[in-house]
Amino acid sequence: MNHEPLLIGIDAGGTSTRAVLADRRGTCLGYGVGGRGNPISAGADRAADGVLDAIEAALAASGASLSSVEVVVAAMAGMRAAGSDAWLKDRLVAKGFTGRLVFESDLLATYFSGAAAPFGYAMVSGTGACVIRVEDGRITGAGDGLGWLLGDRGSGFWIGHAIARAAVQDLDRTGPRTGLTDRVLAHYGLERTTVYEDGRQQELEELVGMLYSHPPIELAGLAPMAFEESDAIALGILAEAGEHLADTLSAVLTGPGPLVVGGSVLARSGPVRDAFIARLGAAADGLQLNPVGDGATGAAVLALRAAGIPPEETIRARLADTVAALR
């Protein structure tokens, strides 16, 4: 058993939650995963369950107890401005926790997963899309993250939405033909017909009905089709996504630095990344792109910081390596 004070970083998302138990040197001693951890989307009780499950899994792996934890940093969207921490604090205290609970931005955790420098940027394009500028280790600028209806330009939702619109516009001939259409029809179990009613094909009516019968956000699930199809329409959607992400970054860009990239859209090389770099032009030269899987390492960096240990590259790298070894 390790009796020095320990630290826990929580990276809580809309679908799952990760907990990293670390010592003050930046060695990950335990890693655990739980369910949904954001009380805004999951509700307080369910979110607390998700966080506690992740913490208990991380503790179990190391044999430590919550009473030896000095600081818990919970990185999650929208909780810094929220008033009460009782939904989580009470549950931790009931398990023997006597330390401090601090909320941080999930985007700042993404940043510190890939960088330790006090100045830089983090950009996430997964289901949604957003960017932050970090100065002196704090968020001083933010762009997009406005959700599927108002923004998230260049996100997985944005790409999936563009695919759905391209398919229906192909079918009703207000848009060009594209190989995406057959992929979308197949996704919903529909086939092309020659049946027309009031000037419109039957499969278009059926597809429209299908698309409106699901929550809009589920269109994000169509996004992979744009990477699988290689016609001009699919490539155009991906290039436009990359340009949107570049424009979002440009709104907070004030100088060179690391650019930590989260989410799958911009993580891999290809049409989105190419258009992103091209749109940024000379500004891209000053950025060091660093894709990360999630904010788990960064949440632990923030936990160390809350305990008085400032972010340094050696510590971040040790956390990243030792977290990776336990996954």
Next chain:
Amino acid sequence: MNHEPLLIGIDAGGTSTRAVLADRRGTCLGYGVGGRGNPISAGADRAADGVLDAIEAALAASGASLSSVEVVVAAMAGMRAAGSDAWLKDRLVAKGFTGRLVFESDLLATYFSGAAAPFGYAMVSGTGACVIRVEDGRITGAGDGLGWLLGDRGSGFWIGHAIARAAVQDLDRTGPRTGLTDRVLAHYGLERTTVYEDGRQQELEELVGMLYSHPPIELAGLAPMAFEESDAIALGILAEAGEHLADTLSAVLTGPGPLVVGGSVLARSGPVRDAFIARLGAAADGLQLNPVGDGATGAAVLALRAAGIPPEETIRARLADTVAALR
């Protein structure tokens, strides 16, 4: 009392229903208004109430009874393909109706409100946007009408959505400044602040929260702001709306003819109309734009047609004049 067989045309919409009682010469003998009349959006019972209320108001004005009505044509969206007419037929029969009930497209009723020619086009841009091509008095082509999530490009929803996005992008500096922003903030009772949290102004967070707390379709209510504001962003939104409507029309355009225009977006002269005409280019020369208020007159034209009296301009004009006199 008039004992010759009478005809009724119903123009049923998502918010109200109009009934025109006419004789075979095309004279409107009674006009009535009821509530929501489309069973797809309002439910069968409520829609039947809306249609019956409109019919009874039209009959009461003339002193006629439903037993003297030969044909009822009910023009409404999406009911031609629907199987059963019992939801309405049974209610009419219970009131003494012994004639025929025929469903027609609401867009075809819009067309015949403004034209009697067998070939032409009808374009509606209200909350939604769609176009039809009419040949031999039947719909042979359709464009858009794909709803707020997938299409309706150039509609009131499309304009309101663009306004909301322009405002949030102004506030988060991913877009240009615009006078629309203060209008949108005022609409939701919000004021500009200098309070920042994680790089984002408080009023932006509040506005985003407001916009997501209402059904997306209500963004159509913001559309008038684009006509009231005259900065480059507002004018750009209106011009793009006009171009989208032109592109939608172009998808079904095969030759010159009347273009009957429904809905408020394209009805008046101004930036939308100017961009619409400019985008159509030479094709606009062959179109006679004819704005109409609704499909009431056209539903009566369709009722006469169902009784064996083909559409003619003298009949359409008499119906339009005598309907207008009774409103």
